[in-house]
Amino acid sequence: MHAEPVTPAEAAAATREQIWGTLTAGARSTLVDSPPGAGKSTLVREIGRRAHRRAQVPIVVQTNDQADDMIRGYVADQRRGAAPVRLGRLHAGDYLPPADIRTQQGLTFSKSLTDLHDCDVIVAPAAKWATVDFDHSWPFAIVDEAYQMRSDALLPIGAMMSSLLLVGDPGQLAPFTTADDTRFRGRPLSPLETAAATILTTQPETVRLALPVSWRLPSQAADLISDAFYEVPFTAGTQPHQRRLSRGIASLHRGRAADAVNTAARRGWAYVELDDVPMPPTDPDAVQAIVDVVEELISADIALEDEYGTRPLLPSDIAVGVTHRDQRDHVRTALQVARARTGMPVDEVVVDTANVLQGREFQIVVVWHPLSGRRDASQFHLDAGRLCVLLSRHRQACIVVSRGGIRDQLAGHSPTEPVWLGESAPTLDGWHAHLAVLDHLTDHAV
Amino acid sequence: MNALRTHQALQAAAERRAVTTTTRRHVHLSSSPLVVVGYHLAGDPGAPLALVWGTARDETPHCMVVPEPRNRALRFEALDEFAIDLLAYLSRFEVRDDGGTCVDAPQLVVPNAGTAEWLGGIVGRFTRNLRTDGDAPPPASVPLAGKHLSFFGDLLPGSSLMIAATDALTLHWQTGQLPSEDLNLAALLGWIDPPDGLDGPAAARLGEQAPPAGPDSDPNWDADVLADLIRSWHVAGDDPAAQAAVRGELEGEIREQLVPAWMDCWRALDQLVALPAGDHVAGRWLSDRKVWTAHSARMAEGRAFFRNIPTPVQAAGRLRFLESRTQNLQREMAWDDPLVMAALVASGEALAGRVVAVDADRQTFNANGRRQRRPMITLEPTLDFARPAGTNLYLSRHPSVKLEVLPNDASGLIRVEVLKGANQTKTLGLLPTAGDEIVLSPYGRPEFYQRSTVQEIPWTHLQLVEDSEES
Numbered sequence: 001m002h003a004e005p006v007t008p009a010e011a012a013a014a015t016r017e018q019i020w021g022t023l024t025a026g027a028r029s030t031l032v033d034s035p036p037g038a039g040k041s042t043l044v045r046e047i048g049r050r051a052h053r054r055a056q057v058p059i060v061v062q063t064n065d066q067a068d069d070m071i072r073g074y075v076a077d078q079r080r081g082a083a084p085v086r087l088g089r090l091h092a093g094d095y096l097p098p099a100d101i102r103t104q105q106g107l108t109f110s111k112s113l114t115d116l117h118d119c120d121v122i123v124a125p126a127a128k129w130a131t132v133d134f135d136h137s138w139p140f141a142i143v144d145e146a147y148q149m150r151s152d153a154l155l156p157i158g159a160m161m162s163s164l165l166l167v168g169d170p171g172q173l174a175p176f177t178t179a180d181d182t183r184f185r186g187r188p189l190s191p192l193e194t195a196a197a198t199i200l201t202t203q204p205e206t207v208r209l210a211l212p213v214s215w216r217l218p219s220q221a222a223d224l225i226s227d228a229f230y231e232v233p234f235t236a237g238t239q240p241h242q243r244r245l246s247r248g249i250a251s252l253h254r255g256r257a258a259d260a261v262n263t264a265a266r267r268g269w270a271y272v273e274l275d276d277v278p279m280p281p282t283d284p285d286a287v288q289a290i291v292d293v294v295e296e297l298i299s300a301d302i303a304l305e306d307e308y309g310t311r312p313l314l315p316s317d318i319a320v321g322v323t324h325r326d327q328r329d330h331v332r333t334a335l336q337v338a339r340a341r342t343g344m345p346v347d348e349v350v351v352d353t354a355n356v357l358q359g360r361e362f363q364i365v366v367v368w369h370p371l372s373g374r375r376d377a378s379q380f381h382l383d384a385g386r387l388c389v390l391l392s393r394h395r396q397a398c399i400v401v402s403r404g405g406i407r408d409q410l411a412g413h414s415p416t417e418p419v420w421l422g423e424s425a426p427t428l429d430g431w432h433a434h435l436a437v438l439d440h441l442t443d444h445a446v
Numbered sequence: 447m448n449a450l451r452t453h454q455a456l457q458a459a460a461e462r463r464a465v466t467t468t469t470r471r472h473v474h475l476s477s478s479p480l481v482v483v484g485y486h487l488a489g490d491p492g493a494p495l496a497l498v499w500g501t502a503r504d505e506t507p508h509c510m511v512v513p514e515p516r517n518r519a520l521r522f523e524a525l526d527e528f529a530i531d532l533l534a535y536l537s538r539f540e541v542r543d544d545g546g547t548c549v550d551a552p553q554l555v556v557p558n559a560g561t562a563e564w565l566g567g568i569v570g571r572f573t574r575n576l577r578t579d580g581d582a583p584p585p586a587s588v589p590l591a592g593k594h595l596s597f598f599g600d601l602l603p604g605s606s607l608m609i610a611a612t613d614a615l616t617l618h619w620q621t622g623q624l625p626s627e628d629l630n631l632a633a634l635l636g637w638i639d640p641p642d643g644l645d646g647p648a649a650a651r652l653g654e655q656a657p658p659a660g661p662d663s664d665p666n667w668d669a670d671v672l673a674d675l676i677r678s679w680h681v682a683g684d685d686p687a688a689q690a691a692v693r694g695e696l697e698g699e700i701r702e703q704l705v706p707a708w709m710d711c712w713r714a715l716d717q718l719v720a721l722p723a724g725d726h727v728a729g730r731w732l733s734d735r736k737v738w739t740a741h742s743a744r745m746a747e748g749r750a751f752f753r754n755i756p757t758p759v760q761a762a763g764r765l766r767f768l769e770s771r772t773q774n775l776q777r778e779m780a781w782d783d784p785l786v787m788a789a790l791v792a793s794g795e796a797l798a799g800r801v802v803a804v805d806a807d808r809q810t811f812n813a814n815g816r817r818q819r820r821p822m823i824t825l826e827p828t829l830d831f832a833r834p835a836g837t838n839l840y841l842s843r844h845p846s847v848k849l850e851v852l853p854n855d856a857s858g859l860i861r862v863e864v865l866k867g868a869n870q871t872k873t874l875g876l877l878p879t880a881g882d883e884i885v886l887s888p889y890g891r892p893e894f895y896q897r898s899t900v901q902e903i904p905w906t907h908l909q910l911v912e913d914s915e916e917s
Contacts, residue, residue, distance in 0.1 A: 152762030158904030179768035189758045191765045202909045332834035
């Protein structure tokens with residue numbers, strides 16, 4: 001009999017071995033559910049390293065950023081002493097390799113598969129895999145972010161790869177289309193379903209496993225995110241004392257931005273609530289509040305302390321998460337203006353929408369609440385996945401900026417979306433998730 | 447709703463008259479459309495009660511009635527009348543040009559999206575697979591018409607083969623009432639084209655008094671008129687003279703209910719035809735003609751099948767096609783129509799301004815240290831432009847010219863550099879010149895990617911349905 005694993009690390013390692021055991025036993029499809037930062041990418045890389053001894057392993061990701069992050073992960077593993085693998089990065093014609101990995105040893109960039117035939121592992125987004133000649137075939141491939149991948153993108157993968165490990169975070173944003181989707185809703189195997197749901201439908205014998213520990217989220221966040229957004233609960237892999245933010249420079253002037261940063265440093269959360277006024281999506285006061293917080297974060301000379309040691313906070317450790325692309329553009333512009341004014345490198349902060357931030361990790365995340373300033377709570381803005389993505393990108397702290405009145409908005413909300421016959425109801429109700437999160441945030445208001 | 451639309455709605459409410467939201471017409475209008483309006487029995491879309499149709503406004507439209515809509519034989523007998531006319535109308539569009547494409551395509555005009563969905567969806571679906579052999583066969587024309595209707599029920603964005611008048615009007619006008627109120631064609635026309643002496647809201651109230659344009663009838667009329675007539679039909683029994691009398695009476699009542707809506711469809715077309723067609727309308731109509739040609743060939747060969755549930759491979763292809771057509775329609779409308787583009791300028795996605803300077807010979811160094819030509823345009827924006835440096839835009843006049851916004855200085859001027867499309871000797875002519883008023887839009891020419899096609903359904907999408915015993 002096995003002894004019960006005691007530490008989070010042992011629990012995670014046991015799950016990894018279980019997954020590898022399933023794959024070597026010849027399962028055609030295996031699905032691993034992973035909460036935010038549960039070592040999903042580490043798992044993908046490790047399985048890739050182990051499996052290439054038998055055959056070249058394609059890794060299917062969803063965006064170019066994710067592909068580059070995957071490559072960076074392999075490079076970092078090798079620096080820490082992992083067995084080297086020959087890496088291939090398959091990409092589109094207009095892609096430019098990022099400067100930090102462009103000249104990496106043992107890594108080949110190419111837009112054609114023929115240049116990569118002696119690579120052990122080939123990483124490319126699903127859209128690129130859809131362009132290769134389907135005469136190719138592989139016995140085994142790994143799909144990363146399978147809950148973010150649309151079912152139609154899995155078709156070419158299925159045509160070329162004969163067995164799959166799918167890994168993904170079920171709490172993320174579901175795939176969508178810009179077209180009128182009425183014709184596809186509620187259909188069996190609709191192209192709008194996730195790749196994970198498709199595999200579960202067509203391959204009922206799929207082995208489904210879950211990673212039990214979030215290494216990313218600090219303990220103050222793991223419980224909230226687990227309760228509000230996940231069916232299978234998970235815990236934080238670190239203890240509260242292992243993560244710490246400390247200010248090097250005390251704030252010169254008191255203000256909400258300074259309070260927010262101080263509260264976030266102490267408690268891992270901060271909530272900046274602006275006056276309750278309905279505003280267009282590009283609410284200038286919210287933009288200003290976010291810029292203030294970012295300026296405060298950078299000027300405070302913050303030291304990050306975690307299980308790997310202590311180091312200063314860099315602008316690229318910070319992300320601003322928004323809902324709409326025009327919000328992203330307004331925040332980026334405001335940060336560029338702030339840089340021109342103060343010279344602080346605030347524009348090096350990553351600003352993007354929840355859809356783009358999915359699967360990425362930062363030390364501190366500033367979130368523009370999806371319901372901020374709205375008069376209605378539409379399905380799009382209520383989407384539990386959107387809020388979950390925004391609130392689960394951080395290792396240290398999360399600062400939420402919003403207009404007041406969200407509780408009234410939720411209370412006064414009447415759903416107008418149609419219910420589709422044949423479509424399974426979402427397991428998570430965005431409305432309840434929003435309320436749970438709001439209750440939590442109110443305790444950290446500044 | 448974008449900011450400009452909101453403004454236009456408020457303006458319409460204040461001026462008590464609809465406001466045009468376009469300067470061009472974005473639908474194709476046929477010179478001989480078939481205008482159809484109809485009712486089904488309340489609560490039963492599968493039981494048509496009446497249809498009124500015609501191809502010329504100055505002729506009395508045809509009318510079919512089903513004196514007992516729940517009687518299947520009567521239903522198909524009546525639908526046969528419509529089907530024969532529909533097939534005759536469609537057969538006028540079989541003439542092919544040298545390239546094998548039909549020289550013109552049919553156009554069905556209905557009052558609202560509800561009627562379009564009813565005819566193309568439900569009526570098409572329950573008639574297209576009827577068998578014409580067996581005990582009580584429907585007339586052969588009915589399943590044929592059902593297939594055609596199903597074709598019209600499954601069109602792509604930007605298609606003009608079937609026009610729902612309320613949709614076409616709200617694409618070109620903004621009223622001061624709620625979007626749900628715009629679904630009433632008579633009320634909508636009241637806002638757009640009020641009769642002399644009335645303003646928009648008053649004319650809309652008058653329109654709301656008119657009998658509904660279908661496919662649902664007025665419940666009071668159902669109770670007061672229809673119920674009695676159906677009762678009379680049953681009383682008439684097998685007496686042909688009594689039956690004919692009831693039919694005549696019902697047809698009279700139906701004409702009173704539906705002919706106003708049929709006339710309103712023509713009024714809607716009058717409003718639309720007054721606008722000059724956008725440049726890309728002809729291109730979209732050409733693709734409509736091709737779609738029609740393909741459908742008519744499939745009909746001729748007896749291959750016009752309509753799957754209720756597409757295979758995963760078909761659904762994926764269809765979705766991708768729908769996505770690209772949706773996107774193309776948006777772009778083309780914005781390129782064709784300054785008022786549509788203005789909505790993008792107002793929302794800050796596009797940038798309008800006057801060209802201050804053009805440096806066509808500017809050169810920069812690329813990542814590999816090589817010189818490259820990157821002409822720069824400096825412009826004075828009409829509205830504040832709050833997009834960050836690095837945003838990609840395209841000349842709206844020449845969407846092949848791709849630009850990138852450069853970091854701005856304090857001058858308030860916006861500088862953009864040409865990434866492609868106007869950085870070679872032969873394309874430099876596409877650059878604007880100082881003094882030009884230009885618009886930089888987010889819409890470039892659609893890019894095509896080489897994709898391999900999945901032929902067979904792969905294992906990931908193959909659902910094995912086990913034979914289960916009836917329980």
